[in-house]
Amino acid sequence: MNDCIFCRIAEGELPAQIVFQDDDFVAFIDIAPKAPVHLVVIPRRHVDSFAQVAELSADERARMTVFLTEAADRAGLTSTGYRVVTNHGANSRQSVFHLHWHILGGALLSDSM
Numbered sequence: 001m002n003d004c005i006f007c008r009i010a011e012g013e014l015p016a017q018i019v020f021q022d023d024d025f026v027a028f029i030d031i032a033p034k035a036p037v038h039l040v041v042i043p044r045r046h047v048d049s050f051a052q053v054a055e056l057s058a059d060e061r062a063r064m065t066v067f068l069t070e071a072a073d074r075a076g077l078t079s080t081g082y083r084v085v086t087n088h089g090a091n092s093r094q095s096v097f098h099l100h101w102h103i104l105g106g107a108l109l110s111d112s113m
């Protein structure tokens with residue numbers, strides 16, 4: 001059994017509040033939100049973190065960025081704005097080792113990154 005939490009969410013083996021998905025990417029509500037709207041966006045294909053993004057094809061990387069904008073739009077964030085963050089490694093406090101992007105919005109965010 002795959003013990004990656006985000007792979008299991010992508011496979012439908014673990015529940016998540018999915019807001020948008022296609023064949024290659026999934027956007028769902030973060031379980032511990034840091035903003036009124038906090039989405040997690042993942043590629044279905046497992047990549048450990050942003051440092052390994054080259055393991056995705058150029059086409060996947062291009063579509064991933066467009067998917068991020070689409071997910072933010074579906075969450076109603078385009079007009080008011082949002083922040084996109086990805087964490088890699090210990091100093092960033094990455095806790096789930098499957099590449100993911102945080103989309104944060106729904107309020108005026110902290111000016112500290």
Ligand code: DGP
Binds near residue numbers: 005028029030040097
């Ligand atoms: P990071 O620290 O960048 O690795 O962020 C991981 C995020 O994933 C963190 O904000 C909490 C979220 N998360 C962890 N486990 C689950 C889960 O089982 N379901 C959901 N929806 N989010 C999760």
